[in-house]
Amino acid sequence: MTETSKTPESSKSTGSSKSTESTHITDSSTAPPPLDAAVLKIAGVIVIGAIMSILDVTVVSVALPTFAYEFQTSYANVAWTMTGYTLALATVIPLTGWAADRFGTKRLYVLALVLFVLGSVLCSFAWDVTSLIVFRVLQGFGGGMLMPLGMTILTRAAGPERIGRLMAVLGVPMLLGPIAGPILGGWLIDAASWHWIFLINVPIGVLALAAALIILPKDNAEPSQSFDFVGMLLLSPGLALFLFGVSSIPETQTVMATRVLLPAVVGLILVVAFVFHALRTEHPLIDLRLFQNRSLTVAVVAMSLFAVAFFGAGLLFPSYFLQVRGETTLAAGLLLAPQGLGAMVSMPIAGQLADRIGPGKIVITGMVLISGGMFVFTQLGSTTSYGLLLGALFVMGLGLGASMMPIMTAALQTLNDASVARGSTLMNIVQQAAGSIGTAVMSVVLTNQLQSRELASAAIAAQQSPEVAASLPPGAGETGLAQAADAFGNTFMVALVLIVITLIPAFMLPRKKFEASTDSGVGKRAIVVH
Structure with missing residues (x-):
């Protein structure tokens, strides 16, 4: 066995001690230890909470037209039921890492569940x-803490050498949300009322x-670390203002509007x-010093x-x-199911392979699959075969299962226990902010x-209104739908280009395989690369 040293990792513990990281290279092919029953029970608890929070986002998305009708307001106004939730996430996620260290992950996770359920009940009224x-x-204050806390609890319970498989478990709710959310939301609204999309969370x-309360391990909080009030006053409102400005772009239709520029610029200055x-x-x-960890930095970019x-x-x-x-x-919700099914097939396999051969190869494969599926959608027409589209969605699902959670694995795998909470918090901030920007x-x-195509918007309106359809000249509806499909195809081309660029950090x-072990020295950790 040959041994090489690695620059000490700059992740800081809650006290004044520092962690040292070394790397050992070996040719052994020993598999990582299996997931034991205790870890799987903890994973089950985290998955239940994550399913609840993620499902709520997608369920509410299909209820926006209902809210507009029930409350007699515009679609732009009810869209803030989604945006407000996202802004709450952005505000609370930066606090989660410190609070987890200060009060303990179990206590904070229980508080997050209480806030989420309380918010759900209030929403229904x-x-x-x-x-x-x-x-x-x-509701967003509670939901924003559930995912980073869940990742922290799982990483500490399983250890870095098994985190790939645990990330695959945590990825299940991320797949079930987009599949089940629109279906469940549509069914609840049709069968009962909009109130039940919130009451179902109770x-x-x-x-x-x-x-x-029963399963999660007892907290090991370390209350010695001081709270960064200045950082909170800069980062939390900074993220919220920046995302508020970005989220206003679709409504204002321009980045030059005061409603977009003012909060976005002020938010960016604060960040x-x-x-x-x-x-x-x-x-x-x-802790931005975590960026001295090369794996985490590359994972953040990816x-x-x-x-x-x-x-x-x-x-x-x-x-x-x-x-x-x-x-x-x-x-529409049912038609999207193949994407989730594809991810459900690939994610457990990707999790095991990430533990065995390292996440890099898995992510590259995933990006190639997503690129292939996305290319089909760049060629959209108004009558494109559903068989072709559903097949493309399934392939993209396979790619999704091999991409997102392995990227998380690459970020968290090399962090020590004291840095995991901060690392998972950082990754969740990146995911939320980038997702909002992408939307x-x-x-x-x-x-x-759509606006650059004369008949596209009218043809879309005609799909929803017989009166509009009757007012269109003969053949205009078919021509407009073809133009609209072309508009969607060009937009998917932007997404495809970004996915291809993601191959660079991938x-x-x-x-290589990472396997963590603890040296006899205080605070030291070895990573074995096979």
């Missing part, structure tokens, strides 16, 4: 759109709360100020590009089926593409 937005923000939340502050503070809200492309494009898939093909909400960018590109991700 909303009397107007303003009250609904306020209660959604409260029994799930109670189950998650009971399981968390930049936080960067300078964090690099000169002993215990910053988000996740940023991937989230902008994939989550932005994810908004367009149901829109194409609804607007161009004239499908119902329930049918706004793709919305603007699609809107501009090639830099670790392509």
Whole structure:
């Protein structure tokens, strides 16, 4: 066995001690230890909470037209029930890493579940759109802590050498949300009322709360670290203002609007100020010194590009089926199922392979699969075969299962226990911010593409209104739908280019097996690369 040293990792523990990382290279092919029952029980608790929070996002997305009708307001106003939730996530996620160290992950996870369930109940009693937005923000405060806390708890329970498979487990709710959300939301609204899309969270939340109290390990909080109030005052409102401005782009149709520029620029200034502050503070809200870890830095770049492309494009898939093909909400949700099914097939396999051969090779394969599926959607027509489209969605699902969670694995695998909470928090901030940017960018590109085609918008409107359809001249509807499909295809081309660019950082991700062990020295950790 040959041995090479690696620069000490700059991740800081909650005290004043530092972690040292060394690398050993060996030819052994020993498989990582299997996941034991205790770890799987913890994973089950985390998955229940994650399913609840992620499912809620996709369920609410199909209810926006219902909210507009019930509260007699515009679609732009009810869209803030989604945006407000996202802004709450952006505000609370930076606090999660410090709070997990200060109060313990179990206590904080229980608090997050309580806030989410309480917010859900209040949302079901909303009397107007303003009250609904306020209660959604409260819900977002709880939901924003669930995913980073879940990743932290799982990583600490399983250890870095098994994190690939645990990330695959945590990826299940990310797949079930887009599949089941539109279907469940459409069914609840049709069969009962919009109130039930929130009330459904109560029994799930109670189950998650009971399981968390019984199963999650006892906290080992270290209250010695001081809280970075200056960092909080810079980063949390900075992220919220920046995302508010970006989220306003589709509504204003221009980046030059005051509503977009003012909050986005102020938010960006606050975030930049936080960067300078964090690099000169002993215990910053988000430890930017983690970027000295090459694997995490490359993973952050890969996740940023991937989230902008994939989550932005994810908004367009149901829109194409609804607007161009004239499908119902329930049918559109069912048509998207192959993507989730593909991911469910590949994600467990990718998780095991990431532990055995390193995440880099898996992510490259995933990006190639997504690129192939996305290319089909760049060639969209108004009558493109559903068989071809469903096959492309399945292939993209295979790629998704081999991409997102292995990227997370690459980021967290080389961090020590003291840095895991901060690392998972950082990755969740990146994912949320990039996803919001991607949604706004793709919305603007699609809107501009549709506006540049004379009959596209009219043909889409005709799909929803017989009166509009009757007013169009003969053949205009078919021509307009063809133009609309072309607009969607050009927008998917933007997503495809970004996915291809993501291959660059993907090639830099670790392509060797990582196996962590603890040396006898205090705070030292070895990583064995096979």
